[in-house]
Amino acid sequence: MVIKTEPFVVNIGPAHPSTHGVFRMRATLDGEVVLDIEPVFGYLHRGIEKLAEERTYTQIIPLTDRLDYLASMSNNLAYVLAVEKLAGIAVPERAEYLRVIMAELQRIASHLIGVGAFLNDCGAFMTPILYMIREREKILDLFEMVCGQRLTYNYMRIGGVSHDIPEEFLPALKKFVDSMPGFIDEYDQLLKENEILLARSKGVGILSREQAINISASGPVLRASGVKWDIRKVDPYSIYDRFGFEVPTGSAGDCYDRYRVRVEEMRQSVRILKQAVEKLPAGEVRSEVSHLVRPPAGEAYGHIEAPRGELGFYLVSDNSIAPYRFHVRAPSLLNLTALREMVVGWKVADVLAIFGSIDICMGEADR
Amino acid sequence: MTVALSGGEIAARLEERFPGSVVESGQDSLLVKSESLRAAAGFLKTAPGLEFDYLTAITGVDYYDYFEVVYQLTSIRHNHSLVVKARCYGRDNPALPSVVGLWKGADFQEREIYDLMGIRFEGHPNLKRIVLWDGFTGYPLRKDYL
């Protein structure tokens, strides 16, 4: 007897426990197997690119906080680097170090959420993410100490950073840097070798090297596929060429590799932090730049290695106080191109695991 | 350090292969004719020594008279980059050839430019609005949209 079956369509999201914001996947299922998937964007579209055309260069910095709200410092940094490239502004030494410290702290904080959410999507009942949020909390405490906010920092300024660090910051940072490797080891002990996690993530959602390059993936997604491409190394911005660190890569390009790459990157970030704290020079933190920056007409593309991948800002100036065109190259959006190729043929449960392993932030993908 | 290749040199190579395809070339960018964009992009992706296998970003800019679409290309193998631009004229129905066939990463970005700027990319497999809803009228990132 042949039973007549037909595929059915399930909307995963926009309100779903593990879509990391408001993302919708229109999945066609044959039982549990995914036949097709269509990502639907736009639930968090705020028109930031248009808003930015109406604001001065300094006023855009708080806007960039709201792009990738899990890694606001990185957004700040990428934006001010693009403006400085456009206007040719030099940055004091101490400010460069502070920027690196903040960016690396932010990378750890963001990866903690990324890894925790991925493990949560694999079904670990909140435990890993709560442990990781505990560590993220310490980083947020540090950010709060420096800039007064815990989520939307608005810390970088064109030509430096807004404030020097308070005197209690460095001891606290040193304490954090010393204790963090122990916590990373603990996370590894918790789930790195867990058979169930291995079964759920090894060999699942494979993105080959060629595919990863072709779909413009970046960040941990690209590196997990075996491409040693980290903008901090290949196109060093700020002062990243002064620090010694490794670029962890995966080999298989599966969910497990993406998870491992993130954890290893946290270790490398701690390494960079250690060096930056040691070398931190004294001096000014902000060069004399007016609040109303007026870059010469032209265009510039500034990019950094944000936690989620290559975050770039493309600015066109017409020599006024506001950019003529402000475009964000959002890693979350581009990494999602890979989603369909990765999930077709896997089960519903894998869709969320693969989606979690890409680690996106909808604020950035939709803008 | 990613080397920004000089637009002039690349323009010469392109001109040699596809005469008349380059409109102008600058320090680190070159402007190709919109008709020959597809061929030029294919050449840039495969030509030995260039091999721009990674499409970093696509942006559309509205200059009132014309729309300029900016392609940031990177070669992961050689670690160099290039900015390629193409222009399309007319505000009612601007169109450019799509490069999705070459770089799949262009998929969402071209949809986004279509959505917000109104430039059609011919040959795109699924050219729909991406961040705005389907019934939306107008293209918000155009300079004349209020």
Next chain:
Amino acid sequence: MSLFDPGLNLSAYYPGTLPPEWPGGYWIHWGVFVVIILAFVLLMAMGFIWLERREVGRFQARLGPNRVGPFGVLQPVADAIKVLTKEDIIPAKGDKLVYWLAPVVAFVPVLMVFAVVPFQDGALLADLNIGILYVVAISSVSVVGVFMAGWSSNNKYSLLGAMRAVSQLVSYEIPLGLSILGVVVLAGSLSLNSIVEAQHIPFILLQPLGFLIYMAAAAAEINRTPFDLLEADSEIVAGFHTEYSGMKFALFYLVEYCEVLAVSVIVTTLFLAGWKGPLLPPLLWFLIKVFGVFTVIVWVRATVPRLRVDQVMAFAWKCLLPLALINLLITGIQVLVWPEVLPWAVVFLNLAIMVVLILLWSKFFKLGGGRVEV
């Protein structure tokens, strides 16, 4: 004569029914135990809800509920009031009768399981001579309720959850039953009270493999991590009870914890020598063991991720089922060939067999399939 008099051995008199010398006879015994079971189940379920939340909280470096009452013990009461006063939603295109019946069908069987559980020697509603068979048979009726809920909700997530429920629960019945058989063979009786009496040393020592199989299969039966596919919140929202609210949801919530209670009770009875224990009164021993088993279940929940549906099925059919069969075979041989051997020799032998079997299966067992070509 006190209710929990240890000398009151009902089964010795009249297996399966009531003691003739009880004042009032049949109906008083019936009434008293129904009240006791209802009170026990509901109180313990609430206790479990509180305990689970507190324990998971501590496992996750936070506090857990601590607002309502001392240490938050009244939290389940507050939750119950909140849930009962919520709006009762029935999906417009749902099957109303089935939707309404589903929580009842799921809840009643779980409650019925406790009828044969001895809280201490002879203190039970009905000492059926087929006690454990009754437990296995009745508890699998719950899945019908779950499927009804998933079907009648007219929600795709619910349907997915219900389909997972049926395949998973039916599969895990088999290793579950087979692992119980080992205990039955050792005890020589199906009556739960007799099984407890037969445990001079707890059967967990004689049946370590059977115990592990039972725990795994039971975790799957009651939808506990790592087999909580039915209501996998990160995948299919809340599975079969996505659409439920108010009182009906409360029933499903209660079913979940009553099932955990049932499993803890059965494990205690079958493998941990039930109410037996030195010094303390039997009822206390019973409760301590039940809470101990429950804590282990919570501990596992706080640590491990969830398996995928094909892996869950493969685990049942390729790993647990053969192991359960081998375990039954070995137990049978041991009982037939050396009935008089010192128990401690058998303990170490069985432990060794367990280790060897687990190592063998770890080497050769493949967990589920991968990508399907579409």
Next chain:
Amino acid sequence: MKFERYGAGIAKGMVVTLKHLFRHPVTTQYPEERLTVSRRTRGNELIWDRERCTGCATCAKSCPQGAIRIVTSRGEENDYIVEEFRVDSGYCIFCGLCVESCPYEALFMGYGYERARYRRRELVLNKEELLTSEKKQPSGYARPKVEAALPPQTLLLDRDGVKK
């Protein structure tokens, strides 16, 4: 995927969770237990210094949201008299750019954080509501003198890892 580690990985993980059972929980029980916020906190409600303000409106110009409204009139000594100084906290994104840009240090970020209101119109603050009061203290954001006087922030770093 094979089950090749004989459950050792699961056991290792369970040891970690068990260890946490004996650690101190990190929860802060908020209404009773309060942490000191950062000295530079960009808290709710701006604070305005009537004496120092010259009515130059630099803050209004630097606000990305346009939440500050200033109306001035010409005074006797050719100076500005601030007639209206209104901040719509509902639009404020607490970026602190106004405080940073104020050339006369007449504007401060608030130090408080419990300023929820039931109606949106209550979020619009006029001249009197912007002044400092018993409940409204200025924060040290971009004001080093205020910052030095405030208590240090409580850090999770100092509280964590304590054995029970």
